[in-house]
Amino acid sequence: DSGVTQTPKHLITATGQRVTLRCSPRSGDLSVYWYQQSLDQGLQFLIQYYNGEERAKGNILERFSAQQFPDLHSELNLSSLELGDSALYFCASSVRGSPLHFGNGTRLTVT
Amino acid sequence: AQSVAQPEDQVNVAEGNPLTVKCTYSVSGNPYLFWYVQYPNRGLQFLLKYITGDNLVKGSYGFEAEFNKSQTSFHLKKPSALVSDSALYFCAVRDGGNTPLVFGKGTRLSVIA
Numbered sequence: 045d046s047g048v049t050q051t052p053k054h055l056i057t058a059t060g061q062r063v064t065l066r067c068s069p070r071s072g073d074l075s076v077y078w079y080q081q082s083l084d085q086g087l088q089f090l091i092q093y094y095n096g097e098e099r100a101k102g103n104i105l106e107r108f109s110a111q112q113f114p115d116l117h118s119e120l121n122l123s124s125l126e127l128g129d130s131a132l133y134f135c136a137s138s139v140r141g142s143p144l145h146f147g148n149g150t151r152l153t154v155t
Numbered sequence: 156a157q158s159v160a161q162p163e164d165q166v167n168v169a170e171g172n173p174l175t176v177k178c179t180y181s182v183s184g185n186p187y188l189f190w191y192v193q194y195p196n197r198g199l200q201f202l203l204k205y206i207t208g209d210n211l212v213k214g215s216y217g218f219e220a221e222f223n224k225s226q227t228s229f230h231l232k233k234p235s236a237l238v239s240d241s242a243l244y245f246c247a248v249r250d251g252g253n254t255p256l257v258f259g260k261g262t263r264l265s266v267i268a
Binding site for chain 1: 197199200201
């Protein structure tokens, strides 16, 4: 068990809808990262937060947004969903210099 | 910007034989290199890392990796493969500090009994 908790495990929704994915990092980890894993694109970095502040941005669409709350949990919001947004979304956490620890992911299916 | 290439989508090896999963990288500064493994319906699990020091890094489950600066490679190896090693393996790199990891596309390892 990595100590990173992601909910929900599965999410099925329709095109045009909005969903929120939640991540609780390992105790003591200040950094949270979001990644998207799809068959054709591999594992793509979306965004990083450190202690509540946005630290780095990757290939994140404008329809997607995230935040990290004072208790360090993070949420990834996906809106105006398209079929191509179907993927596994992973959250990872770390302390500075340590390897990333990944949650088990949220599988999003857009129909 | 950093990048990682895993040239093989799939590697097949017989149980008991040595295995190698290849990785090459590109980074502007000193590389921080990682290997992760992913089992079905699970998140990525950390195997090993190279930051500095000895070019041969030992990690979990009997895996090791060899850092070669001149060839910008960080190949994953294991002397004797197990069927339970069958999984998806990812190489990743960052250029130090707290920058995000960049992952390769992954290599599916299949160990045949």
